[in-house]
Amino acid sequence: xxxxxxxxxxxxLRAVLDELYGLEPATLPEIAVQSxxxxxxxxxxxxxxxxxxxxxxxxxxxxxxxxxAALGPVDGIARAEAAPNGYVNLFxxxxxxxRRVVHASGAAPPEPAAGSAPDAKVIVEHTAIxxxxxxxxxxxxxxxxxxxxARTLRFLGAPVEVQNYIDDTGVQVADVVVGxxxxxxxxxxxxxxxAAEPAFDYYCWxxxxxxxxxxxxxxxxxxxxxxxxxxxxxxxxxxxxxxxxVAERIVRCHLATMSRLNVDYDLLCWExxxxxxxxxxRAFEVLKQAGAVHLQxxxxxxxxxxxxxxxxxxxxxxxxxxxxxxxxxxxIIVRSNGTVTYxxxxxxxxxxxxxxxxxxxxYRPRDAQGSGRPxxxxxxxxxxxxxxxxxxxxxxxxxxxxxxxxxxxxxxxxAIPAASGxxxxxxxxxxxxxxxxxxxxxxxxxxxxxYLQQLLKDALAAIDRPGAAERSVxxxxxxxxxxxxxxxxxxxxxDPGDQRPFVEVSGRKGLxxxxxxxxxxxxxxxxxxxAARHDDLDDAEADRIAAIIAVAAVRYFMIKFSRxxxxxxxxxxALSFEGExxxxxxxxxxxxxxxxxxxxxxxxxxxxxxxxxLDTLPGTPLDDPDGGELWGLMLEASRLDEVADxxxxxxxxxxxxxxxxxxxxxxxxxxxRCPVLAEERREVRLWRAAGVHYFLRQLTRALDLMGxxxxxxx
RNA sequence: GCGCGUGUAGCUCAGUUGGAUAGAGCGGCCGCCUCCUAAGCGGCAGGCCCCCGGUUCGAGUCCGGGCACGCGCGCCA
Numbered sequence: 001x002x003x004x005x006x007x008x009x010x011x012x013l014r015a016v017l018d019e020l021y022g023l024e025p026a027t028l029p030e031i032a033v034q035s036x037x038x039x040x041x042x043x044x045x046x047x048x049x050x051x052x053x054x055x056x057x058x059x060x061x062x063x064x065x066x067x068x069a070a071l072g073p074v075d076g077i078a079r080a081e082a083a084p085n086g087y088v089n090l091f092x093x094x095x096x097x098x099r100r101v102v103h104a105s106g107a108a109p110p111e112p113a114a115g116s117a118p119d120a121k122v123i124v125e126h127t128a129i130x131x132x133x134x135x136x137x138x139x140x141x142x143x144x145x146x147x148x149x150a151r152t153l154r155f156l157g158a159p160v161e162v163q164n165y166i167d168d169t170g171v172q173v174a175d176v177v178v179g180x181x182x183x184x185x186x187x188x189x190x191x192x193x194x195a196a197e198p199a200f201d202y203y204c205w206x207x208x209x210x211x212x213x214x215x216x217x218x219x220x221x222x223x224x225x226x227x228x229x230x231x232x233x234x235x236x237x238x239x240x241x242x243x244x245x246v247a248e249r250i251v252r253c254h255l256a257t258m259s260r261l262n263v264d265y266d267l268l269c270w271e272x273x274x275x276x277x278x279x280x281x282r283a284f285e286v287l288k289q290a291g292a293v294h295l296q297x298x299x300x301x302x303x304x305x306x307x308x309x310x311x312x313x314x315x316x317x318x319x320x321x322x323x324x325x326x327x328x329x330x331x332i333i334v335r336s337n338g339t340v341t342y343x344x345x346x347x348x349x350x351x352x353x354x355x356x357x358x359x360x361x362x363y364r365p366r367d368a369q370g371s372g373r374p375x376x377x378x379x380x381x382x383x384x385x386x387x388x389x390x391x392x393x394x395x396x397x398x399x400x401x402x403x404x405x406x407x408x409x410x411x412x413x414x415a416i417p418a419a420s421g422x423x424x425x426x427x428x429x430x431x432x433x434x435x436x437x438x439x440x441x442x443x444x445x446x447x448x449x450x451y452l453q454q455l456l457k458d459a460l461a462a463i464d465r466p467g468a469a470e471r472s473v474x475x476x477x478x479x480x481x482x483x484x485x486x487x488x489x490x491x492x493x494x495d496p497g498d499q500r501p502f503v504e505v506s507g508r509k510g511l512x513x514x515x516x517x518x519x520x521x522x523x524x525x526x527x528x529x530x531a532a533r534h535d536d537l538d539d540a541e542a543d544r545i546a547a548i549i550a551v552a553a554v555r556y557f558m559i560k561f562s563r564x565x566x567x568x569x570x571x572x573x574a575l576s577f578e579g580e581x582x583x584x585x586x587x588x589x590x591x592x593x594x595x596x597x598x599x600x601x602x603x604x605x606x607x608x609x610x611x612x613x614l615d616t617l618p619g620t621p622l623d624d625p626d627g628g629e630l631w632g633l634m635l636e637a638s639r640l641d642e643v644a645d646x647x648x649x650x651x652x653x654x655x656x657x658x659x660x661x662x663x664x665x666x667x668x669x670x671x672x673r674c675p676v677l678a679e680e681r682r683e684v685r686l687w688r689a690a691g692v693h694y695f696l697r698q699l700t701r702a703l704d705l706m707g708x709x710x711x712x713x714x
Numbered sequence: 715g716c717g718c719g720u721g722u723a724g725c726u727c728a729g730u731u732g733g734a735u736a737g738a739g740c741g742g743c744c745g746c747c748u749c750c751u752a753a754g755c756g757g758c759a760g761g762c763c764c765c766c767g768g769u770u771c772g773a774g775u776c777c778g779g780g781c782a783c784g785c786g787c788g789c790c791a
Binding site: 029030032034035036037038041045047050053054059060083085086087130167170171172229300301303304332334335336337339341342343345446447448449450451454476478479500502526529530533534549560561562564565566568570573576577578579580581583584586587588590591592594595596597598599642643646649650652654655658661662665668669671672673675676677678692713714 | 790
């Protein structure tokens with residue numbers, strides 16, 4: 001881990017600049033510590049002399065030379081050099097560095113580290129798929145980004161709470177309910193029965209598309225949607241019951257899908273609970289008290305409660321009201337009929353996340369996740385005193401209404417008993433952790449919602465919570481579309497009028513690649529590759545390995561593009577396991593594992609023996625000309641914390657993916673040039689083994705941050 | 715119209731808070747399995763970094779102005 005070293009270097013340099021030139025550390029900008037383009041130039045370097053040249057009226061070259069001369073001994077640095085062009089380059093004490101990282105046992109918990117992540121709790125909201133149909137590849141990008149962000153924040157030492165927002169009372173659920181009632185003429189019992197069958201999410205995928213077509217055929221039918229929406233919000237009627245069954249069962253499907261990809265959560269937040277517990281009522285009071293909203297007296301928005309807009313948002317083309325004077329644009333929060341808009345509900349939720357709403361959900365435990373992390377759900381029902389938090393007790397809660405029906409389904413449910421999670425073992429309900437009240441909130445939502453996310457910040461600023469507004473972060477990303485080839489493969493005809501080189505995923509049209517279908521295909525392809533290489537694997541083992549590879553292939557694919565980039569998804573490309581791909585990284589790790597396993601089998605050298613042996617061996621192999629390969633590998637492997645920190649600061653997980661790829665590539669090169677087992681010189685052999693060991697530990701951790709595992713073979 | 719995003723090799727993309735010689739994958743061509751797994755490695759070819767201007771010792775990166783493409787801007791969610 002290299003960040004502590006960066007910090008030590010910066011400290012020393014600041015002290016030197018103060019001594020030499022009387023430059024107060026506080027007046028200096030952050031000193032950049034970077035990697036020189038060529039290791040012969042140094043292990044680390046800094047361009048500080050350029051920055052100071054003007055201020056000191058001195059040539060960068062002289063500043064660099066004087067800085068180097070005055071540097072003195074720095075722990076971990078062997079020597080410093082002033083490059084002729086003005087850089088200050090540093091050479092690490094390789095032996096000391098290598099011994100330290102090798103000794104830091106892999107069994108010890110990762111040094112929480114040194115990054116710029118906050119030490120107060122942060123909430124990451126991601127996934128938030130409408131619970132009315134199967135998850136598709138667009139949702140996968142969201143979850144992969146969100147889960148990787150959460151893991152990386154945890155790695156940097158921040159306490160993280162992951163929330164998955166469930167819009168169980170929205171239009172999309174209402175549409176499927178309308179489908180059941182109008183197209184299928186299904187009763188509550190019929191829906192419950194169908195929901196208990198496998199692939200309910202696939203069924204709803206098609207039903208939703210059928211409803212959309214049905215609406216298109218006759219606009220009057222949209223009144224059915226409006227009515228269903230109201231009935232669902234009202235609860236205590238068959239429509240609401242069907243809605244609850246659909247949402248609950250689809251959420252289970254989504255959780256199962258995400259579990260395949262090693263994505264998990266701490267809390268499911270149901271919109272229905274926000275409504276029933278009247279979060280909005282309280283948020284509205286807070287907004288009114290702060291004067292953040294006002295009742296519009298006249299104009300087109302008369303009778304509405306509105307919030308003034310900052311310029312960052314959208315614009316209203318008709319804003320000038322015909323009198324030539326531009327009216328202040330305002331966002332309607334409460335309609336003239338008194339009902340709250342979507343924005344209002346979102347504001348209430350965001351307020352709750354920051355603990356500025358003195359109101360809370362009730363909570364109930366849900367079935368454990370594949371990862372073992374406890375999962376909780378919001379509920380509107382207070383825990384009944386004395387009674388276990390059974391499904392029966394929660395039955396009045398709309399969100400839980402379908403538990404009875406869902407419990408009879410064993411297909412997608414895991415092997416974990418269907419009893420309510422944490423309460424099952426102890427026999428009494430565990431008390432929920434303190435949810436909400438975060439210091440920072442990261443909302444992982446696609447870029448089309450930037451306008452609304454900006455409104456949330458505005459609302460926080462408007463109630464005089466500038467800190468919360470500042471730390472209300474929209475992690476935006478572009479959508480995932482389909483390549484023409486993939487869309488055609490799915491049987492869709494491309495609109496000849498559409499010149500775009502991609503086809504937009506559309507739930508309404510039923511156009512998209514379902515997440516589970518993708519995983520199935522990638523897994524099958526991986527299995528074929530594994531089977532071709534290892535004929536001694538039994539079916540179960542081959543399946544297990546294929547699943548591990550598929551996760552890496554899909555997750556890496558979703559992370560490797562920077563978030564502002566539209567992904568044109570092509571199935572052929574996603575099925576490629578060569579080059580810059582998840583499996584490439586895993587293959588490097590597997591190769592490293594093989595070396596260490598064989599070394600152990602042949603020479604009896606394990607991790608502990610290796611560390612012990614190195615204590616009495618000279619570090620000369622690190623300095624050999626071909627030791628440059630070894631040293632370069634170890635140095636690169638040590639940058640994990642630096643890159644994780646950078647990824648979080650820039651909210652750009654792709655830099656993390658790129659780093660992991662570069663590290664794996666460095667190892668593959670090392671693998672070809674520097675044999676370990678066949679190396680005859682003992683000290684060289686052991687130092688190389690140590691390098692392999694350290695590399696494997698770091699790459700494994702990097703893969704873990706991306707939610708990927710190292711397969712036993714491949 | 716306004717806001718946000720994107721524009722770098724044939725294609726898809728990296729390029730770290732402005733820094734040393736603009737990189738990778740795919741595709742193309744040529745090599746490497748008697749050697750810890752060829753899901754790998756080495757090499758070759760391929761560039762007005764969209765355009766114009768500015769700031770700076772230094773600009774693919776920052777600023778201004780354009781152009782192109784995408785997305786968003788409802789008393790929908």
